[in-house]
Amino acid sequence: MKKVGVAILGLGAVGGGAYRVLTEHREFFQKTQHVDLSVESVLEPRTGRLDALGVPQPLRATNIAEVVANPDVNLIVECIGGVDAAKEYCLDALKTGKTVVTSNKELYAKFSHELELAAKRHNAGLYFEGSCVGGVPIVRTLLDGLQSNVITSLVGIVDGTANFILTCMTDCGMTYEEALCEARALGYPASAEEGYDAAYKLSILASLAFHAKVPFAKVAREGVSAISREDIEDGAALGYRVKPLAIARNTQEGIDVRVCPAFVAKEHPLAAVGGTYNAVFVTGDAVGDVMLYGKGAGELPTGSAIVSDIIYAATHEGSRYSTYANTEEEGKETRFSADPSAAYYVRIAALDAAGVLAKVAAVFSKQGISIAKIIRRDAAGKAKLLFVTHETRASAMQAAAAKLKAMTAVDVERILEVVV
Amino acid sequence: MKKVGVAILGLGAVGGGAYRVLTEHREFFQKTQHVDLSVESVLEPRTGRLDALGVPQPLRATNIAEVVANPDVNLIVECIGGVDAAKEYCLDALKTGKTVVTSNKELYAKFSHELELAAKRHNAGLYFEGSCVGGVPIVRTLLDGLQSNVITSLVGIVDGTANFILTCMTDCGMTYEEALCEARALGYPASAEEGYDAAYKLSILASLAFHAKVPFAKVAREGVSAISREDIEDGAALGYRVKPLAIARNTQEGIDVRVCPAFVAKEHPLAAVGGTYNAVFVTGDAVGDVMLYGKGAGELPTGSAIVSDIIYAATHEGSRYSTYANTEEEGKETRFSADPSAAYYVRIAALDAAGVLAKVAAVFSKQGISIAKIIRRDAAGKAKLLFVTHETRASAMQAAAAKLKAMTAVDVERILEVVV
Numbered sequence: 001m002k003k004v005g006v007a008i009l010g011l012g013a014v015g016g017g018a019y020r021v022l023t024e025h026r027e028f029f030q031k032t033q034h035v036d037l038s039v040e041s042v043l044e045p046r047t048g049r050l051d052a053l054g055v056p057q058p059l060r061a062t063n064i065a066e067v068v069a070n071p072d073v074n075l076i077v078e079c080i081g082g083v084d085a086a087k088e089y090c091l092d093a094l095k096t097g098k099t100v101v102t103s104n105k106e107l108y109a110k111f112s113h114e115l116e117l118a119a120k121r122h123n124a125g126l127y128f129e130g131s132c133v134g135g136v137p138i139v140r141t142l143l144d145g146l147q148s149n150v151i152t153s154l155v156g157i158v159d160g161t162a163n164f165i166l167t168c169m170t171d172c173g174m175t176y177e178e179a180l181c182e183a184r185a186l187g188y189p190a191s192a193e194e195g196y197d198a199a200y201k202l203s204i205l206a207s208l209a210f211h212a213k214v215p216f217a218k219v220a221r222e223g224v225s226a227i228s229r230e231d232i233e234d235g236a237a238l239g240y241r242v243k244p245l246a247i248a249r250n251t252q253e254g255i256d257v258r259v260c261p262a263f264v265a266k267e268h269p270l271a272a273v274g275g276t277y278n279a280v281f282v283t284g285d286a287v288g289d290v291m292l293y294g295k296g297a298g299e300l301p302t303g304s305a306i307v308s309d310i311i312y313a314a315t316h317e318g319s320r321y322s323t324y325a326n327t328e329e330e331g332k333e334t335r336f337s338a339d340p341s342a343a344y345y346v347r348i349a350a351l352d353a354a355g356v357l358a359k360v361a362a363v364f365s366k367q368g369i370s371i372a373k374i375i376r377r378d379a380a381g382k383a384k385l386l387f388v389t390h391e392t393r394a395s396a397m398q399a400a401a402a403k404l405k406a407m408t409a410v411d412v413e414r415i416l417e418v419v420v
Numbered sequence: 421m422k423k424v425g426v427a428i429l430g431l432g433a434v435g436g437g438a439y440r441v442l443t444e445h446r447e448f449f450q451k452t453q454h455v456d457l458s459v460e461s462v463l464e465p466r467t468g469r470l471d472a473l474g475v476p477q478p479l480r481a482t483n484i485a486e487v488v489a490n491p492d493v494n495l496i497v498e499c500i501g502g503v504d505a506a507k508e509y510c511l512d513a514l515k516t517g518k519t520v521v522t523s524n525k526e527l528y529a530k531f532s533h534e535l536e537l538a539a540k541r542h543n544a545g546l547y548f549e550g551s552c553v554g555g556v557p558i559v560r561t562l563l564d565g566l567q568s569n570v571i572t573s574l575v576g577i578v579d580g581t582a583n584f585i586l587t588c589m590t591d592c593g594m595t596y597e598e599a600l601c602e603a604r605a606l607g608y609p610a611s612a613e614e615g616y617d618a619a620y621k622l623s624i625l626a627s628l629a630f631h632a633k634v635p636f637a638k639v640a641r642e643g644v645s646a647i648s649r650e651d652i653e654d655g656a657a658l659g660y661r662v663k664p665l666a667i668a669r670n671t672q673e674g675i676d677v678r679v680c681p682a683f684v685a686k687e688h689p690l691a692a693v694g695g696t697y698n699a700v701f702v703t704g705d706a707v708g709d710v711m712l713y714g715k716g717a718g719e720l721p722t723g724s725a726i727v728s729d730i731i732y733a734a735t736h737e738g739s740r741y742s743t744y745a746n747t748e749e750e751g752k753e754t755r756f757s758a759d760p761s762a763a764y765y766v767r768i769a770a771l772d773a774a775g776v777l778a779k780v781a782a783v784f785s786k787q788g789i790s791i792a793k794i795i796r797r798d799a800a801g802k803a804k805l806l807f808v809t810h811e812t813r814a815s816a817m818q819a820a821a822a823k824l825k826a827m828t829a830v831d832v833e834r835i836l837e838v839v840v
Contacts, residue, residue: 021568021706032631033567129565135707137565144564144736145549145557147453148441148727211452269713272692286441286724287555290714293689294707304706307568316564316736 001034004314005072007041008079009064009089011049014103014130015079017303019053022310035314037307040072043080064089068096075125075313077306078102087111094118094126101309103130103302109200109216112207125317127309132201133158133278135301136294137308142208142282149284151209154248155419158205159198159259160276160296161188162224162244166261167274169232170241176227188276189297194223198246198259206248206257209282212334214248214257222260231414234347234386235263238373241271245419254335262417263345263388269293270420281420339395343372343418348385348404349411356409360385363403367396388418421454424734425492427461427481428499429509431469434523434550435499437723439473442730455734457727460492463500484509488516495545495733497726498522507531514538514546521729523550523722529620529636532627545737547729552621553578555721556714557728558700562628569704571629574668575839578625579618579679580696580716581608582644582664586681587694589652590661596647608696609717614643618666618679626668626677629702632754634668634677642680651834654767654806655683658793661691665839674755682837683765683808689713690840701840759815763792763838768805768824769831776829780805783823787816808838 006022008015022039029037043061044050050060061067067076076093078100080086086107090100095118102108108115108131119126129139133156142151157163161183168179183190199219206214224244235242240263249256264271269291273279278296283289295301350356357376364371364387373388389397397415404412426442428435442459449457463481464470470480481487487496496513498520500506506527510520515538522528528535528551539546549559553576562571577583581603588599603610619639626634644664655662660683669676684691689711693699698716703709715721770776777796784791784807793808809817817835824832 017706025568025570028570029568136710137561140565141557141561144732145560145728146724147731148445148449148724150445150448267692267694269689269692272687272689274687284724286437286720286727288715288718288721290556290712292710292712294710298708300706301708304566304568304704307706308565311567312564 001030001036002314003036003038004310005038005040005074006077006310007043007061007067007070007073007075008039008077009043009067010078010080011042011044011046011053011055012079012081013299014302014306015044015077016049016053017299018077018079018306019055021300021303021307025307029311033311033315035311037310037314041067041070043067064092068092068098073098075099075101075310077310078104078107083107083110087114090115091118094124095122097122097124099125099127099313101127101130101306101313103128103306105131105197105200105204109203112204125313127313128204129309130302130305132204133280134294134296134298135304136278136280136292136296137305138205138280138292139208140308140312141292142205146282146284146287146290149286151282151284152250153283154205154209154280155270156202156205156246156280157243157270157273157278158201158246158280158296159244160278161190163273163278164188164276166224166227166242166244169227169229171274173229175229176225194225195221195259198244202246202248202257202259205280206255209248210250210255212255214255214334218257218336220258220260224261227261230347231416234375235345237375238263238345238386238388239266240264240345240418241266242416243270243273247417247419249337249340251337251340254337256337256340260417262419264420268420339393341391341393343391344389344397345414345416345418346387346389346412347414348387349379349382349413350385351382351409356383357385359407360404360410363400364389367400368392369396369400421450421456422734423456423458424730425458425460425494426497426730427463427487427490427493427495428459428497429463429484429487430498430500431462431464431466431473431475432499432501433719434722434726435464435497436469436473437719438497438499438726439475441720441723441727445727449731453731453735455731457730457734461487461490463487484512488512488518493518495519495521495730497730498524498527503527503530507534510535511538514544515542517542517544519545519547519733521547521550521726521733523548523726525551525617525620525624529623532624545733547733548624549729550722550725552624553698553700554714554716554718555724556698556700556712556716557725558625558712559628560728560732561712562625562702566702566704566707566710569706571702571704572670573703574625574629574700575690576622576625576666576700577663577690577693577698578621578666578700578716579664580698581610583693583698584608584696586644586647586662586664589647589649591694593649595649596645614645615641615679618664622666622668622677622679625700626675629668630670630675632675634675634754638677638756640678640680644681647681650767651836654795655765657795658683658765658806658808659686660684660765660838661686662836663690663693667837667839669757669760671757671760674757676757676760680837682839684840688840759813761811761813763811764809764817765834765836765838766807766809766832767834768807769799769802769833770805771802771829776803777805779827780824780830783820784809787820788812789816789820
């Protein structure tokens with residue numbers, strides 16, 4: 001039976017999850033996968049973590065050089081997080097021909113090119129399923145299951161905390177602040193700068209889906225903290241739910257990538273993805289619509305992804321390079337859409353709705369924006385006008401918004417995309 | 421660039437879909453997958469189909485021997501359907517070391533063992549993604565994405581026509597007969613004997629998920645034709661939707677596999693799978709719940725699965741055997757659950773509800789069945805009692821049902837499983 005010696009760098013939640021799955025299932029993998037996955041080394045400065053997980057003394061390494069030099073280690077799992085040390089350690093391992101498995105989205109989004117070149121040069125494997133959407137096997141699906149398709153769009157709910165917050169606001173009537181408190185009380189991670197984690201994931205997934213290099217910096221970002229109860233309730237009145245989306249579209253004019261809260265039709269499968277669950281909805285030219293749903297984070301789901309990569313590496317030695325790496329080689333430039341199209345929700349507060357409606361409609365009309373739905377309601381002496389547009393250019397919507405904002409009797413309270 | 425010569429046996433909807441994806445995307449696959457997939461031979465007796473798809477004259481084969489002997493053919497796609505000729509042709513191809521890709525669920529469910537032995541003996545590849553749930557890459561996901569998990573259950577909506585019928589009944593208020601007419605008018609396939617197709621798929625998927633041999637004959641089958649509007653409406657009143665499920669559970673006591681209509685909680689992701697869409701909901705010990713959703717049938721979705729297998733075969737030559745084959749080798753016996761547990765919905769019509777309720781409750785109580793929900797409603801002079809039980813043994817429910825049926829004032833109208 002083939003034996004694979006594994007080293008784990010970092011025993012945080014994710015590294016600990018990988019350690020648990022590997023040690024608790026060693027016999028199961030021998031029986032079902034015909035590989036012996038043996039943890040040979042663990043690099044973790046916190047003795048408490050090592051003790052808590054019962055890592056035997058001889059396995060405890062003190063520095064990366066020791067791990068890389070260990071002849072019993074064939075494969076290194078990077079779970080230390082951050083980018084500086086993580087990148088250095090991964091490169092150290094790849095340079096000695098050892099396979100690297102990482103769940104570090106920031107690292108992979110920012111330095112995939114450098115890592116993949118090193119892997120290729122030194123004939124080492126490089127796997128990153130755990131970096132995107134935890135336990136949902138979306139990387140494998142894009143590479144090995146939907147590779148027969150030209151993929152035209154990928155829309156994901158990839159931020160579990162943001163989804164939890166919006167779900168609480170939608171289903172339990174909470175305000176944003178109440179839902180955030182609840183998320184914090186439950187220990188869900190919330191990045192200080194909104195949308196970064198989702199943007200890392202979208203950069204990786206869009207690159208894979210579209211066989212292109214989609215740098216992190218190209219992903220437009222908008223968090224969910226501006227979403228109000230009014231947005232949620234107006235969405236419901238119009239037949240939508242507000243969801244924290246990561247959107248990637250591949251059109252004739254180029255690629256468009258954004259992270260933002262948006263309206264999703266309440267019958268759409270993404271609308272049913274609640275709580276901390278994640279999902280990725282992919283559209284391919286042959287397969288049509290496919291959705292993958294599952295836990296996007298957490299010790300064991302991400303551990304599942306890491307161990308899946310380890311088994312894949314052990315059982316697919318002849319096929320170690322991702323198409324992502326291959327695309328890089330071609331050196332082609334990715335074209336981004338200069339003026340993407342989308343449908344929009346626009347909420348306007350007006351002092352005198354009767355007179356204003358005609359003026360507002362004229363502004364939309366002048367920009368060639370046609371209206372799909374409209375609701376008028378009263379609110380504290382004002383009239384609220386809720387519009388849903390047909391698909392239009394972002395530039396047209398921006399121009400209309402600027403015109404509307406310049407009008408005296410009108411207040412543009414919210415503009416959100418309507419995705420599906 | 422690696423070149424793969426492909427032969428297609430049978431140009432029906434699925435074979436035609438595979439032909440279209442292969443020929444229309446040949447350049448795309450050269451660029452993105454670095455393989456040249458070239459259709460070298462097509463075996464199809466209907467000249468009309470060959471003409472309709474524009475198959476060049478030199479590619480048209482007249483018999484299987486010619487295809488198998490063709491030195492330009494490395495891989496054979498079996499889309500002729502049925503089992504006799506299909507099996508013979510696949511074995512012919514495997515015996516010459518040619519890789520076989522099949523979308524034939526009946527063939528794979530019934531003869532996987534024989535096919536896999538031949539593949540192994542002659543060092544040939546064998547792939548069957550298209551046999552289960554069309555364009556949804558569930559086979560690849562079980563083999564390469566969730567293999568790090570002990571999978572405890574797999575619940576699928578794998579019969580698109582049955583799902584369409586129940587969706588019409590639920591969302592449009594149709595009767596079963598009206599919905600069936602609608603499905604036929606739209607050309608959806610409906611197997612003469614209900615539940616067979618789903619049972620083939622469940623046999624294959626449960627075998628993969630549980631690393632066990634789950635023969636088709638072990639799958640209990642019940643179609644959706646007995647479902648009435650009353651079942652749909654009572655389900656809604658209790659918070660459920662009726663869905664056509666394929667259920668596989670792996671418990672301490674053994675495996676339990678069934679195809680039947682059942683209640684699904686309306687908040688569950690499977691409840692949102694409507695129309696002809698399919699989905700498979702898998703629970704693993706590390707990853708938790710994962711769902712894959714997509715088109716389960718159709719020319720291009722199944723074509724997508726077949727071509728995905730072809731690309732996988734071309735790019736993963738060193739790792740061609742499925743764990744299914746490996747499990748077979750061990751020769752271990754699969755243990756099936758003798759008396760599985762489930763929750764049930766029971767609808768009873770009674771002449772005198774007041775007096776009868778106590779008697780009915782006593783029957784459940786005597787079998788140790790506890791009740792989770794109960795609704796009483798009037799219907800044409802009778803009282804209808806709707807019960808949802810907590811989880812109980814099948815034998816206890818059978819015993820209770822027998823007792824209830826023996827009572828004079830009571831009519832047991834429907835028993836359905838409540839799955840999630």
